[in-house]
Amino acid sequence: MLAWRWVKRHAAIPALAFAIFVVAYGRTDLFADKEKGTFELVDMQGDRSAIEDVVFGGDLGDKVHHTTFAVDGGKVGTHTVLETAPSVDINRRIPGFGEQIGEWRYEVHGAPPFEINRYNGTAGGTVTVHPNITEHGGSANSHSYMNSLEYGIANIGERVFFVVPTTKDYTGKSAIYELDYASANKENNYRGEARELVPISLERNEQADEPNTGIQVFGLEAVGDTLVLLLEEDGKLVFRGYDSLSGEPIGEVVGEGLPAKALMNDAYRAFVDEDENVLNVRFDAKPAPIVYSIGKTDEGLKLLARTELDQVAGMEDRDYYNPSIMAVSFRNGKLYVAKTVTEIDEASGYTYRLEWPRHLFLEAYREGSLLYRGELRTDVNDDSIRMLSPIQRDIGYSIDDNRQFGSLRIENPDGKGL
Amino acid sequence: MKSFYRLFNYEFAAMGRVLLILCAVMFIATWKLVGDEIADYSEHKVNERYEDIYAASGGMTLALFVFAAFSAYFVIRLYSNYWGSKSIYTLLALPMKREALYAARLAAFAVGLTGLVAMQWLCIRFGFDLVSDKTASYGDGRFVMHNGLFLAVIRSAELRLFMPVSAGGIVAAIGMLAAWTTGLMYVVTCERARRYWLIGIAAVAVYMMFRAYRRMTDWAWAYDLTEASLYRNGIILLAFAAFFVWHSIRMYRRGAIA
Numbered sequence: 001m002l003a004w005r006w007v008k009r010h011a012a013i014p015a016l017a018f019a020i021f022v023v024a025y026g027r028t029d030l031f032a033d034k035e036k037g038t039f040e041l042v043d044m045q046g047d048r049s050a051i052e053d054v055v056f057g058g059d060l061g062d063k064v065h066h067t068t069f070a071v072d073g074g075k076v077g078t079h080t081v082l083e084t085a086p087s088v089d090i091n092r093r094i095p096g097f098g099e100q101i102g103e104w105r106y107e108v109h110g111a112p113p114f115e116i117n118r119y120n121g122t123a124g125g126t127v128t129v130h131p132n133i134t135e136h137g138g139s140a141n142s143h144s145y146m147n148s149l150e151y152g153i154a155n156i157g158e159r160v161f162f163v164v165p166t167t168k169d170y171t172g173k174s175a176i177y178e179l180d181y182a183s184a185n186k187e188n189n190y191r192g193e194a195r196e197l198v199p200i201s202l203e204r205n206e207q208a209d210e211p212n213t214g215i216q217v218f219g220l221e222a223v224g225d226t227l228v229l230l231l232e233e234d235g236k237l238v239f240r241g242y243d244s245l246s247g248e249p250i251g252e253v254v255g256e257g258l259p260a261k262a263l264m265n266d267a268y269r270a271f272v273d274e275d276e277n278v279l280n281v282r283f284d285a286k287p288a289p290i291v292y293s294i295g296k297t298d299e300g301l302k303l304l305a306r307t308e309l310d311q312v313a314g315m316e317d318r319d320y321y322n323p324s325i326m327a328v329s330f331r332n333g334k335l336y337v338a339k340t341v342t343e344i345d346e347a348s349g350y351t352y353r354l355e356w357p358r359h360l361f362l363e364a365y366r367e368g369s370l371l372y373r374g375e376l377r378t379d380v381n382d383d384s385i386r387m388l389s390p391i392q393r394d395i396g397y398s399i400d401d402n403r404q405f406g407s408l409r410i411e412n413p414d415g416k417g418l
Numbered sequence: 419m420k421s422f423y424r425l426f427n428y429e430f431a432a433m434g435r436v437l438l439i440l441c442a443v444m445f446i447a448t449w450k451l452v453g454d455e456i457a458d459y460s461e462h463k464v465n466e467r468y469e470d471i472y473a474a475s476g477g478m479t480l481a482l483f484v485f486a487a488f489s490a491y492f493v494i495r496l497y498s499n500y501w502g503s504k505s506i507y508t509l510l511a512l513p514m515k516r517e518a519l520y521a522a523r524l525a526a527f528a529v530g531l532t533g534l535v536a537m538q539w540l541c542i543r544f545g546f547d548l549v550s551d552k553t554a555s556y557g558d559g560r561f562v563m564h565n566g567l568f569l570a571v572i573r574s575a576e577l578r579l580f581m582p583v584s585a586g587g588i589v590a591a592i593g594m595l596a597a598w599t600t601g602l603m604y605v606v607t608c609e610r611a612r613r614y615w616l617i618g619i620a621a622v623a624v625y626m627m628f629r630a631y632r633r634m635t636d637w638a639w640a641y642d643l644t645e646a647s648l649y650r651n652g653i654i655l656l657a658f659a660a661f662f663v664w665h666s667i668r669m670y671r672r673g674a675i676a
Contacts, residue, residue: 012430016529022536026543027581033568064572064583082572082583379564388560389464401573 034080038379039069041076041362044312046372048074050364054331056338058360058408060378063400070418071362071376079418099150101160108149108162111140116153116162116179125184127192131164133172133202144169147268151219154227156244158182161220161227162194166202168214174200176220176227176242197247198227204234211235221270223279223296226250230268230281239281239294241301251300255292271328275412278304280328280335284318287311291337293330307335310363310370315341321353329410335365336410354397355387360405380405421514422522429526436491437530441537444484448541451475452548461557468549468566469574477545478576481538488534489602492527496606506675516670520603524663528599535595538580546570575635582634586648590630593655597623600662607666611674616665623658630655 037060041048056071067080098107104118113130135143146165154161160179164170176198184192205214212235221228222244231238237255242248271280277296282289288311293304311317317324319342326339343357360376383402455475459465472478499506509519546567553561563569571577582588601620608616630651633644669675 008431009424009427011434012427012526012529015430015533019529019532019536023532023539023581026536026539030568030571030581033565036565036568038564062573382563382566385465385561385563386467389462 031082034065034082035067035078037067037078037080038377039067039076039078040377041071041074042375042377044361044373044375045370046364048372048374050334050366050372051336051362051374053413054329054336055411055413056327056336056362056376056408057411058327058338059406060380060403061406062383062403066406068418069376072413076376077418099153101153101155106150106153106160108152111135111143112164114149114162114164116160118160118181125181125190125192127162127177127179127181127184127194129162129164129175129177129179129194131172131174133164133166133170133174135167136169136171146216146218151268152217154220154222156222156225156227159244161197161222161244163200163217163220163229165217165219167216168205171202171205174202174217176200176229176247178244197244198229198242198249200229218268219270221272221279221281223272223294224274224277226296226301228279228294228301237292239279239292239301241296253292253294253301253303255303255306257290257306269326269328271326273329273331276329276331278330280330282309282326282328289317291328291335293335295330304330305335305365305367307365307368309337309365310373312341312361312373314344315359315361316344317341319344319353319356322356322358325405325408327408327410331410331412333366334371337361337363337365338408338410339363340405352387352397355384357381357384358405379403419518421512422518425512425514425519425522426525429522430529433492433495433526433530437488437533440484440488440534444481444534444537445541445544447480448475448477448545449548451477451480452545456549456552459552461561465553465561467563467570467573468546469570469577471549472542472545472570473574473576475545477541481534481541481580485531485534488530489598492530493602493606496523496603500610510673510675516673517667520607520667520670524599524603524666527603528595531595531599535580542571542577542580543567579631579634584645584648586645586652587634589652590634590648590655591652593652593659594627594630596659597627597655597662600659600666604662604666607669607675611669613669613674619658620662623655623662626651626654626658 051071052074057069059066059068061067065080065082067078069076069078098105103120105120106116106118109115109117112133113128115126115128117126118124144167146167149165152163152165160181161176162179163176164174166174175196177194178197180193180195182192184190200215200217202215207213214234216232218230218232221230225244227242227244229240229242231240238252239255240252241250243250268281268283271282272278273280279294279296280291281294282291288308291305291307291309293307295302295304317326317339322340322342324339324341326337329336338360340358340360343359345356358380360378362374362376363370364372380403452471452475455471466474499509510516512519550562550566571581572583578587579591582591601623605617605620608614608620630648633647633651
């Protein structure tokens with residue numbers, strides 16, 4: 001009875017303290033969970049020491065949070081940030097959506113002449129190039145190219161270059177142009193000038209009926225201050241370097257052993273190691289993708305490695321619905337690959353391919369052979385639990401609500417950690 | 419101060435029974451609602467995420483009803499002083515400052531609402547345990563969302579009302595609670611003082627609460643803008659609360675509530 005009287009006389013402040021404790025403790029406890037997502041490196045093949053000399057980094061996140069992870073010296077560290085816009089950085093070109101380089105989005109329009117537009121939300125400009133080329137078998141309204149036209153754009157810092165990814169059906173004179181967006185202003189209606197840097201003769205294509213003769217252009221890339229033109233020349237894959245200031249050729253590398261059929265339709269991706277002056281080009285060849293690592297040295301271009309990427313059965317990095325997000329880097333005499341793969345399993349129970357489980361593989365190769373493969377296990381597939389059901393009402397998939405990998409990178413360790 | 423403390427505890431204890439009943443109702447009903455929502459969950463059904471289960475079960479709606487019910491009970495208690503024995507005259511005749519009377523009532527109400535917020539958080543927590551135990555019981559654990567409670571709160575616009583994620587969210591949530599508590603008492607005070615048109619100020623505060631709520635739930639890609647807006651809304655609501663307290667005390671002092 002006495003206790004009850006005490007409660008009646010003094011309960012309010014203890015009650016308030018308890019309520020505040022429940023909420024405050026609940027909040028602390030809850031947000032302490034932010035680093036509790038699974039990030040665990042599981043060895044699949046080879047010895048982990050093969051990747052201990054580099055850092056594999058990246059982000060996994062949705063609209064409301066993302067976790068930056070780093071596999072450094074074979075150990076996994078994470079750092080989670082709430083309520084920051086995620087890094088939507090899908091390392092691929094989506095045909096028709098242009099290409100993002102730094103702050104600018106580039107789009108190429110037209111048949112010869114070509115208009116190359118760029119914009120960043122507040123500013124923009126257009127540069128028109130007039131290569132004197134003709135497509136045989138093309139019509140006024142229809143032209144074919146080796147890749148989507150944005151493959152022809154490359155940049156070195158603020159300088160922008162363009163080449164038309166012509167096929168064997170084109171004859172005439174093409175060129176690598178330097179596009180001067182800086183001169184685009186209101187007076188000239190935001191139209192900049194183009195400068196012909198390297199002329200490219202397509203003369204050989206006039207004898208295109210003969211097999212293995214002619215020139216096709218896949219695209220243009222840059223490493224350091226060197227432009228690298230990717231060509232098929234007389235049936236061979238050629239990486240030809242040009243000085244970006246003078247346009248002088250500075251050597252070339254012939255990529256052996258690539259079936260030419262693999263080269264059509266946006267089938268390559270380039271990854272540049274700026275710190276190592278290496279250009280890595282991955283071709284979607286069959287049966288296995290091939291990576292050419294080309295180093296820029298004082299003597300010119302040099303083929304450092306040609307690596308056929310080892311594939312795991314049922315783990316697809318070329319799934320149309322789940323484009324692989326990847327990073328490729330050549331350093332320490334090894335090729336490192338980080339890539340997402342889709343687990344192809346028709347019996348998985350998922351209704352839509354979009355929802356098939358994704359995995360992140362970390363790999364290291366030396367002289368073309370696989371040294372190590374590990375999987376960085378995460379909770380990314382938990383987001384698809386809703387879809388893991390035979391009865392499915394709607395799909396409602398959004399990258400806002402489902403975690404995505406992004407910003408994959410491979411670097412030398414800087415000792416700073418996350 | 420002593421008389422405030424005594425009256426504060428008296429008011430709180432007087433509401434204690436109803437508060438406890440409401441807490442029990444909220445907890446048991448949430449348990450039942452969430453339980454019903456996942457009753458037929460299995461590996462052959464669509465397994466929704468916890469935040470969607472909680473919203474679909476009606477847990478959040480129930481919480482709002484309970485908050486409304488407690489607020490209504492508090493208002494009825496204020497008015498009951500004017501009915502029957504007209505105990506307001508006894509209260510006003512107590513040998514204490516009138517602002518102590520105001521503060522004691524307000525504080526008791528605020529403690530009650532804070533208690534309900536805490537209870538709602540416990541409901542969310544235990545509801546999650548209910549769901550995760552269930553989903554772990556079939557399909558070899560394939561249906562368990564790892565770290566699911568954390569993900570549910572940061573992903574759900576409604577759950578973060580009770581568990582704000584950012585500092586701005588906390589300011590806005592405290593501002594809403596403060597504006598609601600003081601505003602409700604202000605409306606009753608104005609009505610008793612027959613200064614009806616002042617109720618319009620409380621209506622503006624309610625509008626501001628909706629704005630803050632929208633900012634909390636309808637957040638966009640620009641987090642820094644949202645965060646600034648939450649701070650702004652929270653501070654405006656706190657300013658409203660301060661005004662309500664100041665003006666209510668003025669009216670109490672003048673005996674306008676008699």
